[in-house]
Amino acid sequence: MPIILGAVLLVGLGVALGNTDDSDRPEGAGNTAQQATTAPAPAEPKLSVEEQNAIGSARSFLATSPFSRTGLIQQLKFEGYPEQTATKAVDSLGIDYEEQAAESARNYLDTSSFSRTGLIGQLTSDGFTQEQATDGVDQVM
16 A cells, blocks of 8 residues: 555656646746846946056045046046046946045145135135035035
């Protein structure tokens, strides 16, 4: 009797596992291994070695001092990068210029006394836009 029961269980298990009738499955509920194929992610534009180096230089400058967009591009140009390369590098970094302006404002206030208007003027002369300079000063004053 135990042998017959075991045989019945094995046959039942085989039928259950071997059932490939998809008529009762919702459409699209087939084998997930076959469905797991995904389209490749769009390739990011390749950067030249010079562009990669300009990005590295920009990051190094930002690690030591706050910069406006204009100021950072000028610094990279001073280092010998062409303007187009410097601009592409700076624009690829997603820099928060309001935060850069605030950090610059803090640095100025650590070493000198400024009126609000004077500090905004100093930041705009450093290349920050009027809005960035105002927002930066608002964060520290």
